[in-house]
Amino acid sequence: MKLQELREEVLEANLELVRRKLVLYTFGNASGISREEGLVAIKPSGVPFEELRPEHMVLTDLDGRVVEGDLLPSSDLDTHLVLYKAFPAIGGVVHTHSTYATAFAQAGREIPCLGTTQADYWYGAVPVTEPLPADEIRGDYERNTGHAIERRLEGVSADERPGVLVNGHGPFTWGKSAARAAFHAVILEELATMAHLTFALNPEAGPLPQPHLDKHFLRKHGAGAYYGQKSDIP
Amino acid sequence: MKLQELREEVLEANLELVRRKLVLYTFGNASGISREEGLVAIKPSGVPFEELRPEHMVLTDLDGRVVEGDLLPSSDLDTHLVLYKAFPAIGGVVHTHSTYATAFAQAGREIPCLGTTQADYWYGAVPVTEPLPADEIRGDYERNTGHAIERRLEGVSADERPGVLVNGHGPFTWGKSAARAAFHAVILEELATMAHLTFALNPEAGPLPQPHLDKHFLRKHGAGAYYGQKSDIP
Amino acid sequence: MKLQELREEVLEANLELVRRKLVLYTFGNASGISREEGLVAIKPSGVPFEELRPEHMVLTDLDGRVVEGDLLPSSDLDTHLVLYKAFPAIGGVVHTHSTYATAFAQAGREIPCLGTTQADYWYGAVPVTEPLPADEIRGDYERNTGHAIERRLEGVSADERPGVLVNGHGPFTWGKSAARAAFHAVILEELATMAHLTFALNPEAGPLPQPHLDKHFLRKHGAGAYYGQKSDIP
Amino acid sequence: MKLQELREEVLEANLELVRRKLVLYTFGNASGISREEGLVAIKPSGVPFEELRPEHMVLTDLDGRVVEGDLLPSSDLDTHLVLYKAFPAIGGVVHTHSTYATAFAQAGREIPCLGTTQADYWYGAVPVTEPLPADEIRGDYERNTGHAIERRLEGVSADERPGVLVNGHGPFTWGKSAARAAFHAVILEELATMAHLTFALNPEAGPLPQPHLDKHFLRKHGAGAYYGQKSDIP
Numbered sequence: 001m002k003l004q005e006l007r008e009e010v011l012e013a014n015l016e017l018v019r020r021k022l023v024l025y026t027f028g029n030a031s032g033i034s035r036e037e038g039l040v041a042i043k044p045s046g047v048p049f050e051e052l053r054p055e056h057m058v059l060t061d062l063d064g065r066v067v068e069g070d071l072l073p074s075s076d077l078d079t080h081l082v083l084y085k086a087f088p089a090i091g092g093v094v095h096t097h098s099t100y101a102t103a104f105a106q107a108g109r110e111i112p113c114l115g116t117t118q119a120d121y122w123y124g125a126v127p128v129t130e131p132l133p134a135d136e137i138r139g140d141y142e143r144n145t146g147h148a149i150e151r152r153l154e155g156v157s158a159d160e161r162p163g164v165l166v167n168g169h170g171p172f173t174w175g176k177s178a179a180r181a182a183f184h185a186v187i188l189e190e191l192a193t194m195a196h197l198t199f200a201l202n203p204e205a206g207p208l209p210q211p212h213l214d215k216h217f218l219r220k221h222g223a224g225a226y227y228g229q230k231s232d233i234p
Numbered sequence: 235m236k237l238q239e240l241r242e243e244v245l246e247a248n249l250e251l252v253r254r255k256l257v258l259y260t261f262g263n264a265s266g267i268s269r270e271e272g273l274v275a276i277k278p279s280g281v282p283f284e285e286l287r288p289e290h291m292v293l294t295d296l297d298g299r300v301v302e303g304d305l306l307p308s309s310d311l312d313t314h315l316v317l318y319k320a321f322p323a324i325g326g327v328v329h330t331h332s333t334y335a336t337a338f339a340q341a342g343r344e345i346p347c348l349g350t351t352q353a354d355y356w357y358g359a360v361p362v363t364e365p366l367p368a369d370e371i372r373g374d375y376e377r378n379t380g381h382a383i384e385r386r387l388e389g390v391s392a393d394e395r396p397g398v399l400v401n402g403h404g405p406f407t408w409g410k411s412a413a414r415a416a417f418h419a420v421i422l423e424e425l426a427t428m429a430h431l432t433f434a435l436n437p438e439a440g441p442l443p444q445p446h447l448d449k450h451f452l453r454k455h456g457a458g459a460y461y462g463q464k465s466d467i468p
Numbered sequence: 469m470k471l472q473e474l475r476e477e478v479l480e481a482n483l484e485l486v487r488r489k490l491v492l493y494t495f496g497n498a499s500g501i502s503r504e505e506g507l508v509a510i511k512p513s514g515v516p517f518e519e520l521r522p523e524h525m526v527l528t529d530l531d532g533r534v535v536e537g538d539l540l541p542s543s544d545l546d547t548h549l550v551l552y553k554a555f556p557a558i559g560g561v562v563h564t565h566s567t568y569a570t571a572f573a574q575a576g577r578e579i580p581c582l583g584t585t586q587a588d589y590w591y592g593a594v595p596v597t598e599p600l601p602a603d604e605i606r607g608d609y610e611r612n613t614g615h616a617i618e619r620r621l622e623g624v625s626a627d628e629r630p631g632v633l634v635n636g637h638g639p640f641t642w643g644k645s646a647a648r649a650a651f652h653a654v655i656l657e658e659l660a661t662m663a664h665l666t667f668a669l670n671p672e673a674g675p676l677p678q679p680h681l682d683k684h685f686l687r688k689h690g691a692g693a694y695y696g697q698k699s700d701i702p
Numbered sequence: 703m704k705l706q707e708l709r710e711e712v713l714e715a716n717l718e719l720v721r722r723k724l725v726l727y728t729f730g731n732a733s734g735i736s737r738e739e740g741l742v743a744i745k746p747s748g749v750p751f752e753e754l755r756p757e758h759m760v761l762t763d764l765d766g767r768v769v770e771g772d773l774l775p776s777s778d779l780d781t782h783l784v785l786y787k788a789f790p791a792i793g794g795v796v797h798t799h800s801t802y803a804t805a806f807a808q809a810g811r812e813i814p815c816l817g818t819t820q821a822d823y824w825y826g827a828v829p830v831t832e833p834l835p836a837d838e839i840r841g842d843y844e845r846n847t848g849h850a851i852e853r854r855l856e857g858v859s860a861d862e863r864p865g866v867l868v869n870g871h872g873p874f875t876w877g878k879s880a881a882r883a884a885f886h887a888v889i890l891e892e893l894a895t896m897a898h899l900t901f902a903l904n905p906e907a908g909p910l911p912q913p914h915l916d917k918h919f920l921r922k923h924g925a926g927a928y929y930g931q932k933s934d935i936p
Contacts, residue, residue, distance in 0.1 A: 024892055025885070026930075027819070046930030075921065075929045097819045099892070103899035106817040107907050115340040116403045117261070117331045134913040141917055168910050169818045183259070190258055190333070196899060197337035197430060205341050208402050211368040215375055219309065227309045228260075228280030349574040350637045351495070351565045417493070424492055424567065431571030431664060439575050442636050445602040449609055453543065461543045462494075462514030583808040584871045585729070585799045651727070658726055658801070665805030665898060673809050676870050679836040683843055687777065695777045696728075696748030 003041070003068075006034050007057040010041040010092075013178035017096060018049045020186045028096035029074040032178035033084050035091070038062055042080060044071035075142065082146025083174060087158035092178030094185040097170040100192035104128065105165040111195045112207045118191045119208055119216035123160035126188060127152050131167045145169070159221070163188050237275070237302075240268050241291040244275040244326075247412035251330055252283045254420045262330040263308040266412035267318050269325070272296055276314060278305035309376065316380025317408060321392035326412030328419040331404040334426035338362065339399040345429045346441045352425045353442055353450035357394035360422060361386050365401045379403070393455070397422050471509070471536075474502050475525040478509040478560075481646035485564060486517045488654045496564040497542040500646035501552050503559070506530055509646075510548060512539035543610065550614025551642060555626035560646030562653040565638040568660035572596065573633040579663045580675045586659045587676055587684035591628035594656060595620050599635045613637070627689070631656050705743070705770075708736050709759040712743040712794075715880035719798060720751045722888045730798040731776040734880035735786050737793070740764055744782060746773035777844065784848025785876060789860035794880030796887040799872040802894035806830065807867040813897045814909045820893045821910055821918035825862035828890060829854050833869045847871070861923070865890050 013030035017023045026049070031042035041057040058069035062084060064077055074080075080093045096102075104111055104126075111126040113119055118126075129148040136144035149164050149172060162184040163173030171192075173184035198205050207213070220227045247264035251257045260283070265276035275291040292303035296318060298311055308314075314327045330336075338345055338360075345360040347353055352360070363382040370378035383398050383406060396418040397407030405426075407418035432439050441447070454461045481498035485491045494517070499510035509525040526537035530552060532545055542548075548561045564570075572579055572594075579594040581587055586594075597616040604612035617632050617640060630652040631641030639660075641652035666673050675681070688695045715732035719725045728751070733744035743759040760771035764786060766779055776782075782795045798804075806813055806828075813828040815821055820828075831850040838846035851866050851874060864886040865875030873894075875886035900907050909915070922929045 024888065044931065072931055099895055100899060102817060102819060103896050103903060106896060106900040107904035109903055114402070115336060117336060131911070132914070134911065137911075137913040137917050168816070168914060186258065193333055194337050194340060196903065197334060198340040200434065200902065201337060201343055201430065202341035209365070209368065209371075211371040212366070212402060215371050229278065229306055348636070349570060351570060420492065427567055428571050428574060431568060432574040434668065435571060435577055435664065436575035443599070443602065443605075445605040446600070446636060449605050463512065463540055582870070583804060585804060654726065661801055662805050662808060665802060666808040668902065669805060669811055669898065670809035677833070677836065677839075679839040680834070680870060683839050697746065697774055 013182040078142035092181035094181040098189040101171040247416040312376035326415035332423040335405040481650040546610035560649035562649040566657040569639040715884040780844035794883035796883040800891040803873040
């Protein structure tokens with residue numbers, strides 16, 4: 001992927017967060033990676049979304065060294081970088097403080113798969129990370145946040161859980177592109193909203209039975225998928 | 235009804251779902267039927283609503299064979315078809331994952347008729363289906379979803395309950411046309427919202443007394459109706 | 469007031485309900501009265517708000533006889549008429565099914581005056597009516613709904629409680645004009661929202677102490693009021 | 703700062719409250735101060751936001767004497783003035799009745815720092831004031847409201863708690879400018895929303911551990927801050 005294209009896609013993913021009302025002011029950030037070049041494009045830190053232009057996207061290598069751009073990258077850059085290293089198949093990462101997902105993160109609760117809406121995108125619960133120990137907070141905080149996500153996802157495919165809740169903080173999502181990571185952030189906020197409402201109606205609401213979960217996840221993902229079109233619409 | 239008209243009406247019903255914020259991305263679908271021709275027009279699967287044009291609507295017969303259109307129909311088509319066969323008077327079907335109605339579906343709770351807003355459109359509770367047994371999920375899932383709705387409505391007029399909640403999934407609504415099915419989907423989301431708020435204020439809130447239910451439903455429906463205009467406004 | 473002016477003001481009040489998202493489709497209605505002429509202008513029944521023009525407003529006398537207009541008046545007309553007779557100082561009436569206020573009505577709970585926002589407009593709780601007995605529902609239902617409101621307000625100034633909740637139904641508000649009645653409908657929905665949220669945080673939340681209630685209501689109403697401007701802004 | 707600039711900034715802060723849906727009709731007000739001139743510009747009382755122009759902002763001295771403007775100042779002026787005297791570093795004050803923050807005020811509950819979203823702006827809980835005693839309500843009410851805030855903040859830097867909840871009333875926020883005070887009002891409403899949702903999911907949810915609070919507050923504030931850009935974007 002050309003770097004200019006990457007910048008534009010990352011800008012567009014950031015703007016999708018605004019359009020979907022997932023971010024207030026400068027909260028939240030989206031990034032994308034060119035695996036061939038080993039370069040990440042990310043939103044600059046603390047710049048209002050409405051002022052963002054493609055050339056404001058900061059390009060860094062996988063060690064966080066800025067290789068292009070006059071602005072400082074998002075302060076969450078190091079978390080993104082850990083995720084790109086941990087999950088080689090992903091092409092984009094998004095972090096927001098979207099309202100309902102953040103409430104689950106603050107409550108320290110995962111979001112069980114309560115219905116088919118979630119089963120279409122998460123193959124089970126949206127996990128919540130363990131609280132960071134004090135020394136990991138005082139140390140390399142943003143990087144350690146990434147490692148906490150990595151530990152929580154151990155043994156699980158990043159494809160089957162395209163996002164988690166960071167305890168006391170908020171959601172991180174990912175996907176094959178920055179656009180797809182933003183898409184998952186939007187869906188996660190909706191899933192959190194539905195789960196919140198469901199628990200109010202039925203505190204004992206449990207996860208979908210396994211066959212129902214399989215049915216919905218697998219009709220959209222993998223070899224047997226039959227949802228959507230075979231190719232783009234004419 | 236001309237097929238071109240049917241396609242346009244079905245497109246319009248799909249767009250009404252977007253305008254009323256009942257669908258995220260490609261979630262949800264509306265269809266309509268021409269009873270004379272025995273043909274159903276339905277939204278194609280996984281196509282963004284903003285790109286939809288009338289010619290994208292897929293025409294199928296009542297066995298689900300595509301008779302016109304280059305796109306694949308909504309993966310929920312078979313559920314729609316079962317409903318068209320089960321309820322001969324209906325002309326449109328809508329399925330959404332609207333937030334509050336889906337929460338009731340996920341909680342496995344029906345929506346009792348708590349007030350006159352519901353009594354104006356549902357002659358009693360909005361029913362919730364039984365969970366599908368594993369073999370019905372593994373088998374012909376979408377068709378069996380339709381049969382679960384049919385079983386739940388047994389002995390009840392589809393006119394008096396223009397929609398149900400599918401357990402662990404979300405709402406299906408119908409009406410004499412695709413437009414009317416979409417109208418009922420919008421109202422159902424509002425009824426679910428009100429019921430959710432009502433239960434938070436009064437967990438023991440019970441249904442309207444029968445005379446109140448009768449009064450409201452029957453002032454809008456049937457021979458004695460006196461709501462609305464005798465004819466269209468000038 | 470000229471009748472043409474009255475029609476325009478009533479139309480405008482109906483449209484304010486739409487702009488403030490208090491009504492879905494054709495739910496809800498606003499009316500206004502010319503006391504000199506003894507005539508009421510009210511929204512026609514079941515006509516979409518977006519199609520309403522001033523000449524659609526139906527003019528009736530205080531016994532509900534249509535004196536001008538080709539359309540049928542709102543089916544809630546008789547409730548409005550009872551209120552105009554019961555409260556001689558009011559000039560407008562509004563009925564909605566706004567979400568949170570209706571939830572309180574469905575829960576059969578009044579809205580205590582939990583804070584200064586309410587104390588600025590209601591001099592105490594927003595009352596809820598008694599459920600209508602079956603014979604009053606089967607009989608002259610809309611008129612009896614008005615009488616239930618009248619009974620509930622007995623001994624209280626309509627100025628100090630510019631609206632109530634009708635049990636199992638929804639809010640009715642009023643004011644010196646149709647515009648003011650709509651204003652109170654908007655505020656009531658906000659008060660219901662705040663009260664709902666407050667009870668979730670503190671189920672024992674009690675009303676403002678009397679001195680605080682007095683302070684706020686009386687700084688906006690009556691001889692000692694000091695809120696707002698002495699005259700219109702230049 | 704020129705007075706004309708001050709008026710424009712104060713107008714703009716008032717309009718931000720409208721754009722962010724923090725105020726209904728004329729509820730709420732923003733002010734700013736020119737410390738050199740000892741003059742405060744504040745929204746006039748009871749004037750609709752959409753009609754406001756810079757010249758409507760009322761200029762008063764710190765004792766509340768109007769020095770310029772034909773309109774009466776907001777009835778909450780005296781509360782603002784107490785805050786300007788109590789906190790010499792602030793340049794703007796905002797008062798709203800925003801929905802969720804007001805619910806906490808009505809419930810008489812502070813908002814603990816449940817997550818990093820709050821830790822980025824409040825260095826701990828959003829405090830709630832003690833209820834005003836009856837004689838302080840009957841006396842110089844608006845001024846005493848200011849003193850209740852002052853007492854509650856005793857020993858705490860106004861920089862580290864840029865806003866409080868006034869018991870039974872609603873939020874007051876402040877900042878180095880009117881714009882920043884409005885920014886804090888917007889964020890406070892979001893924090894209140896998230897806290898409300900968090901408590902519903904976990905009534906025992908506790909504050910962030912101190913190291914996490916330190917990390918987030920201090921990466922944005924003070925000498926070691928590393929969030930945002932060193933200078934304005936090009």
